[in-house]
Amino acid sequence: MxxxxxxxxxxxxxxxxxxxxxxxxALPALVEHDDNVVVSAPTASGKTALAEAAICRTLDADGTALFLAPLRALTNEKEAEWARFEELGYSVYVVTGERDLNPRRAERADILVMTPEKADSATRKHDSPRYSFVTDVDCCVIDEVHLLDSDRRGAVLEVTISRLRRLCDPRVVALSATMQNVEDVASWLDAPDDCTFQFGDEYRPVPLSATVETYAHGDNAFADKYRRLYRALDLAQPHIEDGGQALVFVASRQDTVRAAEKSRDVIAERDIEIGSRGNYDFHTDAQELSNDTLRQSVVDGVGFHHAGISKDDKDRVEGWFKSGEIQLLFSTSTLAWGVNLPARCVVIRDTKLHDPLEGEVDMSSLDILQMLGRAGRPGYDDAGYAHIVCDGADADRYRQLLVDGKPIESRLAAELDTHLNAEIALGVVDDIEDVMAWLKTTFYYARAASAPRQYDDSDSLRTRVSDTLERLVDGGFVDQSGLEIEPTQLGRLASQFYLRLDTAADFHALCERAGDGSESIDESAVLRTVADAVEFDSVSARRDERETFGAVLDGEGSELDPGNRKVLAILRAGMSGTTPAELQSDAWVIRQNGLRFLAALRAFCERFAAPRDANLVRRIEARVEHGISHEAVGLVAIGGVGAGRAQKLAKEGLVDPAAVRSAGVEGLVDAGLSEGVAERVFEQALGLPAVEIEWSGVPESIPTGENAMAEVTVTNRGDGTPSGIRVTVNGIEMSETTRYLGETTVPVGIFGGDADDLVYEVEVSFSDLPLHPVTDRRTVRIE
Structure with a gap:
């Protein structure tokens, strides 16, 4: 056509x-009708064009299309790839967590591109002005809908689509690689039979030959990794020598680099003719690569590709692989999920990978099938060759996968309480009948109907949901009155911060203990509570990592499991910016998750504890993020001041915004900042709170048994901000109030008692700024 x-x-x-x-x-169903459509077709058979056709029909009707990409890296690629829609006068806007959202651009966009996680966040906030655009979607295209079967991401995709359909009922077009049970996805999405397509291997542009290969174990895991590499090179060598190309998938970014380096040595030893070694122009072009190791590697016909290299380097590598200058390419699984980069031979060297939060895990069947599907270059090869290299104990399981494929299962059951709480918190579900109505919109319900032996029948589902709701009520996440249900503040916060409910309960309990005085919220308690979050329970600690705990923690957190103690050590080390080498491989991922939990705990403190507790958590959060000292943490509250500038200023004795204001632009220049930067930093510091405290009516002494009234006035000379004002006498709290500072006066009662002196202290703290509290004291003698 x-x-x-x-x-x-x-x-x-x-x-x-x-x-x-x-x-x-499939096109007639997409462009001649408005029904939902489900298409399952082999990898590289051209599903992207179907997505584009569905988008074109939406644009032609002046509608808005949403494209859900499985990975964040692919959202950026779609932005570049769909510049051709921009040339036709339509706007494409990518919404990701790594970019600041421009609500006006999002609202005016004709094509929105998001990951399922970002769409989940947007639909949760649909009633806010920033995210209201998501309710204007007319067509939602789900790329790689078999992501539903992903342990960690499947439930998010499932509930997001269900929520979106309840919010604005868009047309849904779901595209997938080959899957057994396409009819279950069609049933979930209400796609009629004539709009449901399952294209078999006969539609593969190049026939695929796939095998499972085993290897002989070495002395340790390190030796095994290289034995698998040699096996992979054995399988790839005939195709390379025949002028073809091989794509080898490995477990991590670092493995792509190490495997490429080792392979160059092996290729030289085996005297394999590879790449464009005599191509002078190619060698000249290769010098433009920014990655030094990659620059040295590609000239020998060997490359590597992962999400950590620059976009320019990735574009060059992909181009050279397509044109044949690179014949052997090592990559992580990311490449299989969207980049159209097939090879004659595909080898999966690693079927297990290290997850910072889960330890060693099997690569998902979805990833395995996605990678194998990259074998065979349309228009160039008569056949594609794909191989899985694995332990002998796993061989039968992978052979079965190659024969039968993988049915798509719902992963919602394992997280039913968390997602049901989110729907209640959003107001989607507000009575008992709504609970079942919501459940019926999920893939979980559709899949259970077709496979009741694996799931539950209808009555059992109703019982499970009822039990889940009862647990939410008992846990304080939901209030129930008769048939009506509504979220509590605890339930709303758990949903807002995407917390597992056990973690939310632990955060709440810490705040409650602080409120009743049974436990103070100090730095150690905050870090231990975050490190012990159930989301970190699968973190593993190797022996060399455990040996570093003593130096970092000095006995702190000894009651924690080793994996959680590893999290504690990474957070504690991050506060000073000196993470030991043994902990660095997992530090970034753990620290990012730790920052999310600290932000959540701060919100819990604001609601259930006190502003001073929230301020403490905010300072800890800033230290973990920037690696800054306790004394100088307030500097990072200044716009434009990160870890480097904060350390430079602190070294010159400027440890807080007040000192920066006093120093002025000239003093900041003397401290090592350029004049332009100094002017901006000074201007930003002027906008931060500048607190002055004035006492009035406080006597020097008071007779025993008498009393008097005084007051303390707190004035903020900077921008207004929410502040906690706490007054104590001899360490006992007299009053605490939260105000939006400008100027506030608080009464203080002076009572002559049994003590020799009364020490009155006012403390002003800022929940959302990493500034040290401002304190001032007055002492009254008892006569």
């Missing part, structure tokens, strides 16, 4: 003139 005939207004948006056989079969 010619593009011009099917979509005449959008012919220029497609990089080809005719749709292929698979695309032509």
């Amino acid at each position: 010619a593009v011009e005939d099917v979509l005449p207004s959008f012919a220029d948006a497609f990089p080809f003139e005719s749709f292929n056989r698979m695309q032509s079969a």
Whole structure:
């Protein structure tokens, strides 16, 4: 079918003139009807063009399309790839967590691109002005809908689509690699039979030959890794020598680099002709690569590709692999999920990977099948060759996977309480009947109907949901009155910060203990509570990592399990910016999750404890993020001051915003800042709170048994901000109030008692700024 005939207004948006056989079969359902559509087709058979056709129909009707990409890296690629829609006058806007959201651009966009996680966040906040655009979606295209079967991400995709359908009921077009039970996905999405397609291997552009290969174990895991590499090179060598290309998938970014380096040595030893070694122009172009190791590697025909290298380097590597200058490419699984980069031979060297939060885990069946599907180059190869290299004990399991494929299962049951709480917190569910109505919108319900032996029948589902709701009520996340249910503050906070409910309960308990005086919230308690979050329970600690705990923790957190103590050590070390080498491999991921939990705990303190507790957590959060000292943490509250500038200023004795204001621009220049930076830093510091405390009516002494009234006035000379004002006498709290500072006066009672002196202290703290509390004291003698 010619593009011009099917979509005449959008012919220029497609990089080809005719749709292929698979695309032509599905197109009438996409462009002639408004029903939901589900398409399962082999990898590389052309599903992206179907997504684009659905988007074109939406644009032609002046609607807004949402494209859900499985990975954040792919959202950026779509932005570049779909510049051709921009040339036709339509706007494309990518919404990711790594960019500041521009609500106006999002609202005006014709095509929105998000990950499931970002769409989940947006739909949870749909009633806010920033995210209201998500309710205007007319068509939602789900790329790689078999992500539903992912242990960690599947439930998010499932509940997000269910929520979106309740919010604005868009047309849904779900695309997938080959899956056994496409009819279950169609049932979930209410796609009619004539809009449900399951294209078999006969639609693969290149036939696939796949095998499972085993290897002989070495003395340790390190030796095994290289034995698998040699096995992978054995499998790839005939294709390379024949002028073809091989794509080898490994477990981590670091492994791509190490495998490429080792392979260059092996290729030289085996005297394998590879790459464009005599191509002078290619060698010249290779010098433009920013990655030194990659620059040295590609000239020998060996490359590596992962999410950590620059976009320019990735683009060059992909281009050279497509054109044949690179014949052997090592990559992480990310490449299999969206980049159109097939090879004659694909080898999966690693079927297990290290997850910072889970330890060693098996690579998912989804990832395995996705990677194998990259074998075979349309238009170049008569066949694709794919191999899984694995332990002999796992071989039968992978052979079964190759024969039968993988049915798509719902992963919602394992997180049912968390997601049901979120729907209640959002107001989607507000009575008992709504609970079942919501459940019926999920893939979990649809899959249970077709596989009741694996799941539950309808009555059992109702019982399970009822039990889950009862646990939410008993845990204080939900209030129930008759048939009506509504979220509590605890339930709302758990949903807002995406917390597992056990973690939310622990955060709440810490705040409650602080409130009743049974436990103070100090630095150690905060860090231990975060490190002990159930989300970290699967973190593992190797022997060399455990040996560092003593130096970092000095006995702190000895009651924690080793994995949680490893988290504690990473957070504690991060506060000073001196993470030991033994802990660095997992430090970034653990620290990012730790920062999310600290932000959540701060909100819990604001609601259930006191502003001074929230301020403590905010300072700890800032120290973990920036690696700054206790004394100088307030500097990072100044816009434009990060760890480097804060350390430079602190070294010159400027340890807080007050000191920066006193120093002025000239003093900041003397401290090592350029004049332009000094001016900006000084201006930002002027906007922060500048607190002055004035006492009035406080006597020097008071007779025993008498009393008097005084007052303390707190004035903020900077920008207004929420502040906690706490007054104590001899360490006992007299009053605590939260005010939006400008100027506030608080009464103080002076009572002559049994003590020799009365020490009155006022403390002003800022919940959302990493500034040290401001304190002032007055002493009254008892006569």
